[in-house]
Amino acid sequence: MSAAYDLARYGHSVTLFEADDRVGGLASGFRESGWAWSVERFYHHWFQTDTDLLGLVQELGVSDRLWSKRVVTAFWHDGQPCQLDSPLSLLRFPGLSLLDRFRLGATLLWLRKTRNWQLLESVTAREWLIRYCGPRAYETIWKPLLLGKFAEAYYGDVNMAWVWARVHSRTSALWAFKGGFQAFFDLLAERCSSLGVDLRLRVPVIRVDQVGRGTHVVRTAVGEPLEVDVCVVTGSPGLLTRLVSDLSEDYRARLEGLKFIGAVVLLLSLTRPLTSNTYWTGLPKSHFPFLVLVEHTHFAPPNCFGGNHVVYCGDYCHADHDYFKMAPEDVFHTFVDALASLNPEFNPSWINRWWLFREPYAQPIPSVNYSARVPSLRTPCDGLYWLSMSQIHPWDRGVNHAIRLGRAVAKLIDGDFSGRRSAPVAEQRTEL
Numbered sequence: 033m034s035a036a037y038d039l040a041r042y043g044h045s046v047t048l049f050e051a052d053d054r055v056g057g058l059a060s061g062f063r064e065s066g067w068a069w070s071v072e073r074f075y076h077h078w079f080q081t082d083t084d085l086l087g088l089v090q091e092l093g094v095s096d097r098l099w100s101k102r103v104v105t106a107f108w109h110d111g112q113p114c115q116l117d118s119p120l121s122l123l124r125f126p127g128l129s130l131l132d133r134f135r136l137g138a139t140l141l142w143l144r145k146t147r148n149w150q151l152l153e154s155v156t157a158r159e160w161l162i163r164y165c166g167p168r169a170y171e172t173i174w175k176p177l178l179l180g181k182f183a184e185a186y187y188g189d190v191n192m193a194w195v196w197a198r199v200h201s202r203t204s205a206l207w208a209f210k211g212g213f214q215a216f217f218d219l220l221a222e223r224c225s226s227l228g229v230d231l232r233l234r235v236p237v238i239r240v241d242q243v244g245r246g247t248h249v250v251r252t253a254v255g256e257p258l259e260v261d262v263c264v265v266t267g268s269p270g271l272l273t274r275l276v277s278d279l280s281e282d283y284r285a286r287l288e289g290l291k292f293i294g295a296v297v298l299l300l301s302l303t304r305p306l307t308s309n310t311y312w313t314g315l316p317k318s319h320f321p322f323l324v325l326v327e328h329t330h331f332a333p334p335n336c337f338g339g340n341h342v343v344y345c346g347d348y349c350h351a352d353h354d355y356f357k358m359a360p361e362d363v364f365h366t367f368v369d370a371l372a373s374l375n376p377e378f379n380p381s382w383i384n385r386w387w388l389f390r391e392p393y394a395q396p397i398p399s400v401n402y403s404a405r406v407p408s409l410r411t412p413c414d415g416l417y418w419l420s421m422s423q424i425h426p427w428d429r430g431v432n433h434a435i436r437l438g439r440a441v442a443k444l445i446d447g448d449f450s451g452r453r454s455a456p457v458a459e460q461r462t463e464l
């Protein structure tokens with residue numbers, strides 16, 4: 033959408049096909065009756081360092097709808113949640129000697145200061161963190177964090193630059209949009225439409241064929257094929273290979289080499305809070321059937337959701353994992369059975385509604401020297417561009433980076449095809 037927004041501002045004629053019934057993709061949300069705000073299907077927040085996103089919000093003239101809050105983040109350690117979101121909580125964290133804490137603190141400080149992430153890309157996070165923080169801090173803090181994001185199959189492959197990016201850019205205050213993320217995406221969609229973007233919801237693209245140098249025919253499940261001179265695919269590497277038949281073997285092999293895992297998230301609406309004040313609790317897979325508990329209503333107030341308490345139980349796993357095959361009720365029971373460990377008073381009668389969301393392409397795996405393998409935004413097919421979460425390395429996937437890449441691809445296309453532009457809608461270009 034951010035690519036469409038800029039391309040329309042530059043004066044290009046844009047059609048945006050969206051398979052879903054709403055815009056927003058993985059960050060989209062829904063609103064139940066009685067709720068003032070929508071809730072995201074997968075837990076979402078922004079950081080103060082998400083400057084591309086905050087810049088776009090400002091550009092749209094709706095900065096007054098941004099809000100932020102400092103939240104409590106904890107890790108499960110030795111049968112209880114232990115706060116770990118500030119230097120003070122680090123000093124108090126149990127299970128680490130004074131020396132371990134000092135080494136951990138010094139490493140975190142260095143990671144926040146250094147800008148040379150390229151140096152860290154050639155080594156796995158496991159190797160680097162054991163060497164510099166020590167084995168105990170690795171086992172207690174870092175390993176659960178890596179496992180929480182990349183599961184057993186991939187956590188050992190992740191490169192240290194990915195950890196650097198998280199430590200370097202994250203802030204303890206989280207940001208969001210009043211009304212929920214969906215309200216922001218709907219607003220951006222409205223602006224796109226008012227600039228002339230032809231936004232077609234519930235229209236999945238099924239094929240993109242190159243019919244001449246720089247001319248593509250976009251075929252959709254609904255309606256007539258559309259001939260275009262530029263096509264931007266904004267989805268997984270698998271989506272690109274499925275849609276486009278003209279990719280070279282070599283390029284296809286590069287796309288297939290980009291690994292990723294999926295996410296399974298159970299969203300609960302409860303009549304009571306589950307935890308006392310913690311927004312985010314990282315959980316060990318050895319004791320829990322999921323990896324993170326996010327109590328959304330310790331961030332956004334419950335009165336936005338009709339007084340209900342909104343809780344996510346999230347897990348990352350490969351798309352061939354049982355969680356992708358099980359009946360939704362079975363995943364529900366597996367996850368809910370573990371909630372009493374987080375609050376012994378929990379009773380399933382507190383649950384008034386629940387939803388299960390599963391997404392096979394949720395988290396790219398940034399292995400060693402990843403950036404050398406990431407395909408650029410321009411594909412080898414003339415007029416075909418691709419952007420996805422797999423291309424934002426070393427940064428962790430996020431809406432901010434989707435916006436940054438969307439705007440970057442718009443600028444690239446505008447440069448490549450400047451001769452074909454009609455009258456510009458806005459003279460001022462976004463600096464990227």
Ligand SMILES: Cc1cc2nc3c(=O)[nH]c(=O)nc-3n(C[C@H](O)[C@H](O)[C@H](O)COP(=O)(O)OP(=O)(O)OC[C@H]3O[C@@H](n4cnc5c(N)ncnc54)[C@H](O)[C@@H]3O)c2cc1C
Pocket residue numbers: 049050051052055056057058059074075076077078235236237238266267271295297346391393394395419420421429430431432434
């Ligand atoms: C569990 C989880 C937690 C996250 N937490 C955060 C967070 O806290 N903060 C944050 O900033 N980001 C977070 N993210 C990441 C964020 O959601 C993504 O980075 C962002 O949504 C990527 O945007 P995108 O437009 O590149 O891709 P997507 O959001 O995947 O959008 C792709 C779009 O393409 C559409 N589509 C797919 N196939 C077709 C087709 N054939 N035809 C037409 N349309 C099609 C899809 O319906 C979708 O709307 C999280 C993601 C997950 C999974």
